[in-house]
Amino acid sequence: MAHWKRFIYVIIALFSLQLTARAQETETFVHTIKQGETVYSIARTYQVSPESILKLNPTASTGIKAGGTLTIPQQQNGTQEKRFHTIQAGETLYKLTKTYQVSADDICKANPGLTAENFKAGMVIRIPASTMPVNIAPAKETAQPQGVAQSGCREMHKVKRKETLYSIAQNFNLTEAELKAANPEMNEPGYKLRKGDFVCIPFPKPEKPKEVIPTNEELMGKKTVSAPQKKISLGVILPFKGGTPENEKMIEFYRGVLMAVENMKRSGTSVDIFAYDSGKSPGDIQAIVNNHPLNHLDFIIGPLYPEQIAPLSKFCQHHHIKLVVPFSSLGDNVYENPYYYAINPPKSYQFAEAARLTTELFGKENVIFLEGTENDKDAAAFVDATRKRLQQNGSKANHLRLNDDEIKWMEAMTQYKDNVIIPNSSSIKLLNQLFPKLKEFTKKNPEYRIKLVGYPEWQTYANNHLENFYQFNTYVYSSFFRNPLNGNADEFENAYQKAFHTPTLVSWPRFGMLGFDTAIYFLKGISTYGEAFDQHLSQIVTTTYQHRFDFQRISNWSGFINREIEFIHYSPSHSIELIRLKK
Template sequence: MMNKHLFSFIVSALCLIFSSGLMAQTTNWREVYKVKKKDTIYGIANQFGISIPDLVKANPEMAKEGYTLKKGDILYIPNVGEKPKASQTKQETQSSVVKVGIMLPLHNNDGDGLRMVEYYRGFLLAVDQLKQEGLSVDVKSWNVPQDADIRNILLQEGAKECNIIFGPLYTKQVSALSGFCKTYNIKLVIPFSIESSEVNSNSQIFQIYQPSARVLQTTAEIFVNRFKNFHPILIDCNDPSTAKGEFTKELRKQLDKNNIVYSLTNINSPSESFAKAFDRVRPNIVILNASSSPKLNEVFTKLDFLTSTNPNLKISMFGHTEWLMYEKYDIKNFKKYDVYIPSTYYYNPTSERFITFNKAYKSWFHTDMMQQYIPRFAITGFDHAEYFLRGYRKFGQNFIGSPAQSTYQPIQTPLHFGRIPGGGMINQNFQLIHYTDSKIETIVY
């Protein structure tokens, strides 16, 4: 047995060695271990055939002064030697059963839980449909609330055997789940907005959320390309609470870069000066620096007066994703003013597929979907399951989510991915929802 004082000295020395260099725990680990009552650091390292420095490097908190091993602690066991058999098996063979893990807050304690329960219900509807088509799916779910240490979840039976895991919802849980999936060669689908750079270094990740800066630039570039023959008119709505000024700022930069002349006006401008901003020959495209319903309706009123006195004006509008929430109330104006709304999701409530899905949801769960949220979380779960499980069934570990690999037509949430060099896959879907007199069309990019 190692002398207790000598062991304490070794740990203290390791703390000094690692404290200045350890900024983040390694994601190359083969096991998570829950500390038992009589465990020691030396014994754990010896049990897994690794050195104490390797163990401390994988668990930076151990390098902090005064650290004491406690029963119930969760430790990462680094993969410093032979690859874990579970990872090898998953790489070399594909099971006929697609094993899926759901690691989201599945509870009714708050809004996050209620939304994720609805997402999960939609997911299960898709699984049922896929099973009817002959796909074998095994779904395991774990309730992972905001205050959960996800490392405890990863210790539970069935986690290592998953082919795909969907989650987490919270940014602070991404790193541990990302490392786990990287070690065990599991596809990780991060379905909602996060602030994490894990996708930049983990090839197993599919990140559906697109960073806002990326969306702003994409939207502005698509606007310039599609409406290069239009006369842009930017309307200041005098709304200090909005963040949409970031978009109009990016748009003006792109317009200037492409030498496109545009007009500026104000929602409170007198009718005569407001009218001067519009071109009498070319079609006009109107952009607001606010997304709220009251400001939008003010502009509609302004445009109604303008077109009543200038009936030959050609006017289209380029909106914001939030406008989809107003479709029920403003669809006549959307069609009247040829509105384009940029978005990564859209469903048509009059479509046959939505009506069929809505009936199935009510039949299964004896309740309606949440009304106040767009996108609808049940449909999001359904689309995600259909897209990824079909893709994995056909391509296995070679599934990368490229347009060429997908044959699924979504109800609401289209997906296609591009790889980050040296990292994982990020969603690149973008579309414009276009309202015309005769139809609503989806223009996919």
């Protein structure tokens, strides 16, 4: 008895382990880390806490790198409203519809960035709740033909001399088992087939129709057809009132938008523009969407303040209106609103792209990380991203302190390559200390070739340090640039002054140019491609004065961030050029 109890306990234990293993499989999924992602951004993408990710991936607490993987917990919301699935090798969209009992159309709607081309192993997609009805009707039985005298036999065959079960079965395209099933006496002991016996020849079993499995392309259907849209409605929601310097910048931004609207009108596109003062609070935004008919707008530009983004994003997502956020990089709604466009992306993505450019341009040179006396968190993040990228590519870097003596500087440098110096601070204070040091060192040691890599903020120091930038072959990474040596900048500023009888503000960036560049990109794109706008983002051709755009989704269900980063190169030949490397 004890033996049987022990056996039953073992069976129960094994069954419990199987259930636990299956539960763990379905309660987690695998995410492949992409460039610029952090544990926080990944947590926001999947709407889980960073702590829950670190619990499953303890080593991630010391950092993550592109190409690695993380185990992610499914949302613990007590419902099956939506879950995430990592596509496995060989899986198809059709197979997922069967696995999750969800229609292909619903999966595609939940993943607006999903295409037949990017449906690949390792990609994570969102699975919505099942909406497919469960078929509980009993399957209809196929009517069988009655045969000879309703016997179920196709015919009665009279056995001939030398015939066997095998030869009869072969003659009628049957198996011996099928023949015996139709003639039960053949299974009796001692049965022998004799000449003259009558054998029931059954009807062949009806063939099951082969299941036609549709391809991903067929299930996803045709993409939205591009069609020109010659009437566009645009909303601008910014803090215009108050008379502060901040308000003046927003007014200049709006004037840049108006210049873009006039440009489109001259090319034959009608644009209706609606402007609203945003106030400062989320309640002010809510009052605007409650009290004004905004549902008809094609896109909205704004707001300025991060705390106002959520209510406006919610409204735009509900009404399928594109929301263009030109200033803040803190809008977490980009992770869940597919109609969200962030001109200024989260900093981690900026640092990752800048590190990629730096490594591709200078990876074979002698890179030197220069440590100043200040603590600059953003610059440190860029330096760290660049260091890791160099290590991944098998490149080494040297290190210097700003206050090191000349001998240590010479030990860190080489005469056989360009020496690329990357400071760990973007401050004017560091530059004021660095340039005299570089001038003294190169005067004594002219055999060393030096290049300098710097930060977007350095554009604001050009008035004081332009000659130094030229002298030390300086490269500044940035997502925007107003080139003072380019006639286009003067062209815009002259047109602005003529239209509004006032010059543009001296600011960084130039807000009038930012307004124009933002509006002209979206107006031109919608005018050219209509509802298929987001399928042609890289094909939109516009003339911009300061900003360029490279919008990409963070995930298949998210909004878009601008991944555009380029180098501003101040050459010793006293020229300025933009360097953009292909991804």
